[in-house]
Amino acid sequence: MTEHTLLEVKDLKVQIPTRRGVLTPVNEVSFTIGRGEIVGVVGESGAGKSITGSAIIGLLDRPARISSGSVTLQGEVISGLNEEQLRRVRGKRIGTVFQDPLTSLDPLMSIGDQLSETAMAHLAISREAAREKALQALIDVGIPAAESRLDAYPHEFSGGMRQRVVIALALIGEPDLIIADEPTTALDVSVQAQVLMLLKRLCRERNTGVMLITHDMGVIAETTDRVVVLYAGRVAEIGNTEQVLTSAKHPYTRGLVGATPNPANMDGDNARLNQIPGSMPGLLALPTGCPFHPRCSEVMPVCKTEQPALTPLGDTTIACHLATEASA
């Protein structure tokens, strides 16, 4: 952990006790986010992306809980803080953007009030100053005629505009880190890029770190500096975005990249997308060894019995027997 590190997630394990056994949706996940760095967390549905995000801000729904591992923010361990201490972390030091802007805002409160309420919860400022700040926040996220819209209610905004309001809410406490959980999935394609670029620009301006949770490799390519690839609750690969996109080492990452439409890769009539055969295993029936081995095209005998350890390999960190063996 260096001085540059903003967030360090170490061996994070989240477990959910159920009647049919204990589920482990997040299993020994480790990664770091530097100050002002945008890190993408990518994986299929159920890979544990959102739960990782919720675990970091202490918003796991019961009975899910962090069973081991730690989350460290600016040198302070925040996993295991009590509710009131966590409340002061949320919004103030870690802002959050949720997937669906249509349901993220309280329908009965004007957005100006929601913004100033959040500002007043974290910054010791008066109601008037909070309203000023709310106005500035709306201007920053590019809401036209912001002053006249402070008293408007969420239903008076379009989806894209609402997500801008949500971003304003996430940033108003001046956090050092934003966790954005699929921030553009619910939006029109035409608006997605705008919102992403806005998020990226604002975080760059303020040197805010971003954990961008998505299943969209296109979003990863456009926005992030580094990528964490999750599979069945485990880290498959971590690396620089460019390196991961062009020369991924993990077969799963290669599969994900290959399954993304890219005009440059397609040659005319042969334009078929690759797909990864099969689907991700359920948490109750995880295979032995590497969780990806039943779907892997380059499976080796060792993959079926031994869980590959997360190993640094050049610029990347990877959990794959094939990659580590090739380099050995």
Next chain:
Amino acid sequence: MFAYIIRRLFQGALVLAIVGFIAFCMFRFIGDPYENILGQDATVQDRLALEERLGLNDPIPVQYFKFLGNAVQGEFGVSYRNGIPVAEMIAQRLPATIELAVVSAIFAVVLGVLFGVYTAINRDGFLANFIMTSSLIGVSLPTFLIGILLIWVFAVELKMLPSFGRGETVDVFGWKTGLLTASGLKSLILPSITLGLYQMTLVMRLVRSEMLEVLRTDYIRFARARGLARRAINFGHALKNTLLPVVTIIGIQLGQIIAFAIITETVFQWPGVGLLFINAVNFVDVPIMATYLLLVGTLFVLINLVVDLLYVIIDPRLRLDGTEAR
């Protein structure tokens, strides 16, 4: 917004016209007005004179509109039984019923909302479970039984509270109130609890289930992610969003509390309009019954009007006055 109110007012007037028609029919078809007023051995001349005087030979629609016209002016006729104008009798007894209804409504709403919020927030707590279980008693016991049980325990056994009547009353600008004397307040306790208990448990269970629903929504989760204080989330966001359905039910319940105070008033011999009505039924005193019907109808219409207006105040999405297209 303005059109919305006008439309609601129009609907209310229509409802009242229909209620008025039913009340009018009671006059015409329950019992015989000649017999009721003149007695059994009236002469034909007397009957004709009465017919002329009361306008009973007018066509039915004309009579109906005369009846409505009189009702609007507060003219409800004279009690068959004791010859006093009905409006006067009702006015005399209305304060007792209104005080009882208001006190039990406050009891029901305040405790109902508090318990509802508490049981929703501490869903698995021991006290919450205890409250939920005992609320079943409130829902399932009939009103008269609760009243009699309360009388037995607090009036007969413990001798703490009076078992009937209003206690002493004070005249404030012509309004006889029991709220300002010790014995009046004491007398209010048992009837208010009796009348409000069912409504209280109903409000509580409704608030609880609505609140549980709202606590699962994204905006509550997002409010937590914004780092708002627990109290701000529970009361500022969650409770406010549960209010819409709750206000509807509370409105209807309030109407019921006033209209159906009859049982409670009978059990506690509370000198209110309900008791007046029950006595009127015993003696087929049609003017009183008809007036009571109109009174209850008017109350329901007014309460619903207020509820509709409250919706608009609570939920900005209902303010369809064109300003949203900014």
